[in-house]
Amino acid sequence: MKEIFIVEFPSNLGLKEPQAGKEPGVKDLPDWLWKHSFHKIINPKDTIRLDAPKYSNHKDSETNILNIDSLVTYAREQAYLLNNLLTQHKLPLIIGGDCSILLGAAIALKQKGNYGLFYLDGHTDFMDISLSETGGVGGMIASIVAGKGHEKLTNILNLSPYIQEENVWCVGNREYDDEYENEIRNAAAVYVSLEELRKQGIKACAKNFLLQVESKKLDGFWLHIDVDVLNDHIMPCVDSRTPDGLSYAEFNELLSFLLESKKLSGLEITILDPDLDPDGKYTKDFIANFTTVFNAALNV
Incomplete structure (x- = not known):
């Protein structure tokens, strides 16, 4: 069994300000989970933290993307850290942060071999900057790691694409809008909306993905979990409610x-x-569910 390392990436670089002059609060998630005993229940071999560069709400004039230079710097640092863990056959359990933290992981995976991505999210995050109203990388990160977008982000260390497009599975989207969904419908990535997931069945979806990982002889896969994939009634403390x-x-x-x-x-x-969860009600429910499944699955 692989040793588990909790890795804290407290970044909000991929999101817009929720209101003028206020940074997105997701950067506090590692400390928040610590406060609610997440780390204690997981009981990792160690906890490693890599703080993010300073947040800015200004868009880059060339790319129209928020915090692009900081994201590149941070991603390279993240990749170096994760590469070391993967080389030692450790299992990183990363606490973000917003979805842009995937960038560092994707670079590290490309440095190690050929991997799949199971992107579990209430949105596809597979869109071009032209469709983004915010300029936040969090909303387009799945397409960026598949090589679509400005080369400042897609080709760090000349490694584009970090994950082959056909090995990206975007699962759980419920932002049902043709213009939005067509971005992934017209891609080689596998798209399983929430509606389709329920139609084909959860077991069938998971088995199909794992079968592809095996049949393509991939070196492994990465699991991305955006908590907004959960029902809005049980997880309303997210930046884009649906x-x-x-x-x-x-x-x-x-x-x-x-x-x-x-x-x-x-x-x-x-x-x-x-x-968005001042009394910790929703956080406690999430921790109880996640840690129970995690510890059972990994025989902790």
């Missing part, structure tokens, strides 16, 4: 299939904003 979403029963079932796979190389948790 009706519906997975119940904990559905989420736990899907999670257990993926976590039990020997091909799992690492995973990350993103977007839960402590500012």
Whole structure:
């Protein structure tokens, strides 16, 4: 069994300000989970932290993207850290942060070999900057790691694409809009909306993904978890709320299939904003569900 390392990437670089002069609160998620005993329940071999560069709400004039230079700097530092863990056959459990933290992980994976990505999110995050109203990388990171977008982000260390487009699975989207969905429908990536996930069944979706990882002889896969994939009633403390979403029963079932796979190389948790859950009610429920499934799957 791989040793588990909690890795804290407290970044909000991929999001816009929720209101003028206020930074997104997701950067406080590692400390927030610590406060609510997440680390104690997981009981990792060690906890490693890499603080993010300073946040700015100004868009880059060339790319129209927020914090692009800081994101590149941070991603390179993240990749170096994660590369070391992967080389030692450790299992990184990353606490973000917003979804842009995937960039560092994707670079590290490309440096190690050929990997798949299971992108579990209430949105596809697979769109071009032209569709982004915010300029936040968090909303387009799945397409960026697949090589689509400005080369400042897609070709760091000349490694584009970090993950082959056809090995990216975007699962759980419920932002049902043709212009938005067509970005991924017209891509080689696999798109399983929330509606489609329920139609084909959670077990079938997970098994199909894991079968592809095996049949393509991939070196492993990365699991991205944006908590906004959960139903809005049980996880409202996110930056982009949308009706519906997975119940904990559905989420736990899907999670257990993926976590039990020997091909799992690492995973990350993103977007839960402590500012939006002041009494910790939703955080406690999430921790109880996630840690129970995680510890059972990895025989902790």
